[in-house]
Amino acid sequence: MIINTDEIKNIYVAKQFCDIRKQIDGLALIAASQFSMTVLDHSLFIFTNASRNRIKMLYYEANGFWLFTRRLENGKFKFKKHEESGVLMITPPTAQLAD
Template sequence: MIINTDEIKNIYVSSHYVDMRKSIDGLTQIVNLQFQMNVLDHSLFIFTNKARNRIKILYYESNGFWLFIKRLEHGRFKIEEHDDSNTRKITSTQLNWLLEGLEFEEKFKEKQLLI
């Protein structure tokens, strides 16, 4: 990825799918109004569509926004929908697992059990 993950404060995954027609302005509104978070605080915000075959990653750098889009030709991103919150915080390792198509939530649970 182009972004240096050492500079990222937090990584959040939206617990609910969003309309993938939304661009920077629409996703920024979701972060500010629904998540009640500051989109400018050097955090990554990850959104997925209902079919879970596309994700958008919103990130604010010092002078502007990045919007990354990834579409899977086969398979789905392993993101579970959660009713209890709007977002879940993940690690940079989990982000890599997610982008590789792995079960990042299961791997995280397994890692916690081993500790």
């Protein structure tokens, strides 16, 4: 099943690194406390570990959660803010884009 990206209202990136071993319930608690909101509003929450080689994305759809995980074997995810728009972009190393 693929998520309908048109239904995603907001995308939030956690400012602090988290224990990437956490699963749905633990990440939902972090999202609710860090963003002071419910995680059931069709928003996508992105978390990373301290070494930035793993990310997890949490999304609630209809009557259940989706949890996506990406682990890079080489390199790190880069987090950078677009200077004009202020949008935060997350990109893996270029070698990983050809998956």
